[in-house]
Amino acid sequence: MTEVRARANVLFEEAARPSLEEIAATLRELGIGGYAADAFCALVRVPQATAGDLILKTGIPDSKIYYALDELAEKGLIEVQAGKPKTYRAVPSREAEARLAGMLDAKHERERGAVKRVSALLEPLRAATKSPSTDLAFIVKGLPNVVARAQSMIASARREVVVLASDERFFRKLEPDLVKAGHRRVKLRIAVPDIAIDKDLEKSAELRSIVCSCMILVVDGQQVLTVTRTTEDEAYGITSTDETLVRLGMEYWESPRCCVECD
Numbered sequence: 001m002t003e004v005r006a007r008a009n010v011l012f013e014e015a016a017r018p019s020l021e022e023i024a025a026t027l028r029e030l031g032i033g034g035y036a037a038d039a040f041c042a043l044v045r046v047p048q049a050t051a052g053d054l055i056l057k058t059g060i061p062d063s064k065i066y067y068a069l070d071e072l073a074e075k076g077l078i079e080v081q082a083g084k085p086k087t088y089r090a091v092p093s094r095e096a097e098a099r100l101a102g103m104l105d106a107k108h109e110r111e112r113g114a115v116k117r118v119s120a121l122l123e124p125l126r127a128a129t130k131s132p133s134t135d136l137a138f139i140v141k142g143l144p145n146v147v148a149r150a151q152s153m154i155a156s157a158r159r160e161v162v163v164l165a166s167d168e169r170f171f172r173k174l175e176p177d178l179v180k181a182g183h184r185r186v187k188l189r190i191a192v193p194d195i196a197i198d199k200d201l202e203k204s205a206e207l208r209s210i211v212c213s214c215m216i217l218v219v220d221g222q223q224v225l226t227v228t229r230t231t232e233d234e235a236y237g238i239t240s241t242d243e244t245l246v247r248l249g250m251e252y253w254e255s256p257r258c259c260v261e262c263d
Contacts, residue, residue, distance in 0.1 A: 020045075030103045032075065035060050035068035040077055040090060048081070048089040075099060137245065143235040146227055150237070151177045153219045160187040162218040162253050166210050168195050170230045174217075175201070189253060208253075216249045224249040 020041040027037035042057045043049060049057070051065045060068060069088055072078040076099045081087040090096065140149045147170075154161055154177040161181055165171035171192050179200050182188055188205035190197070197207075215227035224246045227237045240246070 026100075030100065030107060033068065033071055035064045036071040036075075039065065039068045040072055043072075043078060043088060043090040046089075048087045050085045050087055052085065054088070075103065137238050137240040137242065140225075140237040140239060141235075142233070143230060146225075146230075146235050146237040147173045149239060150174055150217050150225055150227075153217060153223055153225060153239075154178060154181050156223075157181050157184075157186045157219045159220050160189070160218075161220075162189045162216070162250065164191040164210055164212075164214050164216045164252055166193060166213045167215060167230045168193055170215060170227065171195075178205070191253065212252075214252060216252055218246060218249040218253075221246060221250070 023044070024034075024037040024041050027040060028034060032040075038058045038060060039054050042054050046053075051062075051069060054060060054069075055062055055065055069078065069080075072088075073080055076091065077096055078088050078090055081089075091099070140146050151174065154174065161178065163171070163174065163178065165174070175198055178188060178190065179198050182200055182204040188201065189208075190201065190205045191208040191210040194209055201207075215230070217225040217227075223239065223241055225237050225239045226249065227235065229235050
């Protein structure tokens with residue numbers, strides 16, 4: 001019977017190992033130290049344990065175990081019972097979930113704050129680089145990057161956005177951003193195939209039916225993005241602030257060979 005129980009325990013440990021490894025990996029992603037993550041995974045398997053028990057179970061050095069346990073206690077993931085020695089136990093799963101969710105929210109807030117700080121630092125640096133070199137054309141490769149650049153340009157618009165999009169799938173990726181621009185009272189000029197579009201765009205935008213095969217975005221008469229092909233791997237865009245290229249982009253909108261007025 002003892003051998004059966006021992007074998008059962010071994011099988012149970014083997015079955016639990018992938019789950020414990022995933023828990024430990026997630027804790028590390030949330031910023032918890034490796035020793036603390038290992039200690040927590042050990043504690044969730046037992047009702048309670050001392051630091052000595054955890055050292056034997058995990059192999060964490062005795063010089064590190066108390067730092068690990070203090071970290072878990074500070075995060076609210078374990079409870080500590082006073083005594084000689086102290087006893088530790090993991091909090092209930094619901095409470096652990098709430099604590100981890102709070103850590104995740106805090107991590108996201110820190111990351112969002114970091115992005116805003118980088119953006120704030122970049123703005124004056126980019127402004128200081130204004131020179132004739134900004135009139136050159138730059139290539140953006142890959143559909144996700146092209147779409148992201150187009151969305152960023154639309155988000156930066158203050159007066160006017162002109163969109164000529166013969167590819168419906170590409171237009172659909174920009175449609176929510178155009179709606180937001182319309183809500184900011186940005187003037188919208190849109191040329192697309194004969195497709196149904198967002199009701200707000202129907203009301204706020206000047207619409208034309210596109211009769212050519214082109215994809216051009218012009219923002220505030222200052223930036224232009226032309227897109228060639230829209231398949232995931234082959235798509236690329238050319239973006240520029242060159243006045244001649246911007247004017248050419250606007251001429252596509254004005255040309256009756258390119259777009260026709262909607263009824």
